[in-house]
Amino acid sequence: MKRILLLAVVISAAWHAHAQGTCATAAPIVLGDYYVSLVNGPEASTPICSTGGGGATAGRWYSYTANVDTFITVTTDLPQNSGIDTRVQVYTGACGSLNCFAGDDDSGSGNLAVTTFHVTIGTTYIIAFDNRWTDSGFSFRIMKTVPAPSINGFSEQFVNTTGYSNCIVDMNNDGLDDVVSVDNTHININYQNAAGGFTNTIYTTTYADYQPSWSMCAGDLDGNGYNDLVYAGSGLTFMLANDDGTGYTELSHPQYIFCQRSNLVDINNDGLLDAFSCHDVAPNVYYLNNGDGTYTWHQGGLGDTPDGGNYGSIWIDYNNDGKLDMFIAKCRGAQSPASIDQLWRNNGDGTFTDVAPEMNLGGYQQSWSSAWGDFDNDGDMDVMIGASSFSGGGHMLMRNDGNTFTNITAGSGYDTFTGTSIEFITRDFNNDGYLDILGGGALMMNNGDMTFTYTNIPAGNGPTGDLNNDGSIDIQNGNSIWINDGNENNWIKIITTGTVSNNNGIGARVEITSAMGTQIRDVRSGDGFRYMSSLTTHFGIGTDDAISNITVRWPSGIVNSFPDPQINSTITVVEDANSNLATAVTSTPVVELSLYPSPATNTLHLRSAQDFLGAHVTITDMSGKEVARPSFFSGSIDVSSLSSGMYLLKVDGASGTFLSKFTKE
């Protein structure tokens, strides 16, 4: 049967030999095997999405229309093609203005091509082979692939987005990070489901005067309990959530701003979030929140270079005095004063003073953002000021020594790192208790000794958060979400809920202590250059199996502690003015069950806060058919006998019943 089908296809292909010569005459295909007799169609593929460059003069064109959302692989890596050199491009869009979607030159054996991409139902994909290397005939196969393979610890999933995909934040107060994308008249929210996956809701808004073309930030501006959004374009637009977070009202401000990084932060420490924006061509600006739905425009006092050069503002407490300071990564040119970075110390009386020169920060280096974190876990905030261009100097890793910052770039890994970027952020991506740095096309893993090791990951910079609630930090790139496969390290996530201070606890200093020592974070809305990342504070603690204490130092000055929190869970700390101990802490082990690795090969590990002794485990395929009833010892299951694909794992135990999907490689 299969052979007959293939034969029919071959005959059909021969029949349409001239019909596949150009994009316009691309032959529609379905899943199956195809034979290309000669790569001699008059139109070569362009643009080139794969490696291998230009130079092709002829092509063969096919089109595939997806009838389901899935992953598709196009491959020439078939035995009969041995010794042939092929190349494939995959496009969306119209002929003449095709957009690269996927492509490959040599990923298969020899010089054969394999490309896997996610398709959306109803969308047509143009698949083109070219004669860059040879016009020899070959066979290719187009097939479904489940799922996309994990690449260096990250696996790709896709979400439906609209316009600017700049933001990950919890929009419905369930403690889970949601994916937010917007355009002038829509807010598209992928609400993360407790059971995994997302529920997509699109809200229509009134027309936003400005879009977040330059940056976006989020927080509860009006204090009604739901996060609002700030779009930073040629001015600031606020999108204010209604009282149950199911609708948004636009408030656009009339002032022209050449916005760059924007932040929500309580600048005057009155318990209300204010909106700050870097100005590219003038002194920085901010809107002070009057608490009555009105906001007062200010310009001056927080970076007053007349011609701007302000790109990456980040609010941190560099001197541990409990008052929030601001660093500005600046850029303009190797000789321009507008490119000298500034560190604005909060004097506590409503004024700020630039102390960059006396703190050994601020040079002609060209930066658009800086990654602030305690990289050596010694209790103060260090900084990696990333170069956007090497024209004014290289990356600068600066260790906070209390009364000065010391340049320790030499030998750190950043002295030899050749990537440049406008985006640098720090997170603990491998939960080892040391902050890593993402930017410049690399994830630089912190070795714990102020040196960093280059890691090539498939994701670029984008909003970050925990999109599958497994305690490891994921990255969004447009409609792709790169899920961090995670590992066996332990972690904790902390949601800071202010009462006297602003609702999000933005500006709070969060500390945790475990056997490895004390780690610190500052809660911030807006880091890096463009994106808004989760407001939930995340720590990895490596193999430590307990945290002795959480301390939150609120912007109000109130300090709350919480001893012995449950690890591998999300803790909500509520600001309490009446007690040193945070009595109103709720511990929510939101992760009831997590599975790793994904995909699994032979052994699937289970991790949970619950006790699974005596639990019954069943595995069903996606049609619901039971395929295994494995034994379950100390949190791991043998899945070596399963064939590749996606399965559902069900655990019945004393603590309840849990369901989770997993993938067998």
Place this chain on the structure above:
Amino acid sequence: MIGKKSILFVFGVIIATFLSCRKDPPVEPGSSSTPTDTTATSPVVFNLDSVPYATLSHYNFFDGPLVDMQPVAGVLPYELITPLFTDYVHKKRYVWMPAGSKASYVSDGTILDFPEGAVLIKHFYYDNVQPSNTRRILETRLMIKKNGAWIFADYVWNDEQTEAYYNLSGSYVPLTWNDDGGQSHDEVYRIPSEAECFTCHKYYDQAIPIGPKPESLNSTIDYVGGAPMNQMAKWEAAGYLQSGYPANIETVAKWDDPNETLDRRVRAYLDINCAHCHSTGRHCDYRPLRFAWNDTTDPVNMGVCVPPDDPINPSQQYIVYAGIKARSMLYYRISSNEEAERMPLMGRTVRHEEAIALIGQWIDAMPDTCQ
């Protein structure tokens, strides 16, 4: 030297004031001396201490109804061989200088050294503006050299087209206009704020003009009421340019002249549209591009086979990928209307289709030398 200059200047102001008084009542439209009459005294009203004035009419740069854009004597029209693209808006440019003062040549590619009190005047208007299908002037931008530095003054026209008012706050004007082919274009035209003016018109922290360089002026244009003439010679004859500048000026190409080479057309376009940011001391000094006419004889300065510092997506391997426009960051950015991606960043919200086609053709015609 400074003292001498200021005495001269005061003298000039007195003369200008005196002449402007004598000029009352205004000459009727059409009966004025030709605007290029070099011997006529200029009726322009200009007191350096009081400028910028609140209204455009106060200067008396134009004869008759302001909307007719008829310059008075001494207000000399000029054109750039290749102009900046600004959303297909039409522009008219003029220069005026106080009596007895003149600009001097510095180098082919450097803005002329203008005297104190010099004014550069530029109208921005569309024709066939709907619904009445008429001309609409949106703004008239001035740069004035005052106390040794250039200042900005922008005059925003009223709906009646009878007056334009000083305003450097910036604003948006939604309008619909039809092109020569009758195609309708909806647009939200941006009148820039002072900070936006300065973004492009700067050298480090000093405001500067962009257009009036010898290499961009050295061409023959028509003059109302006079013979076509080389602009440099015309300025010299009008007393606006010091004699003795070089006879041979390395001159930019006209970007839309099909008789010019592709390379020269593209270089001219990149010069006027990009070099005001991508040059030393300008807004994007720190990127590796150098687009000025005298820099682009080296293709590397145009980004040919130069990897971008920060690609928008990984398929853009080079700023200009020789032979492949689709993988060229430059082509992507001139084709994009997205606020944070488009180039130029300011002054453009729609695609310049003819230029995109030209630059695409230029890139695709290059031999693939990048790999």
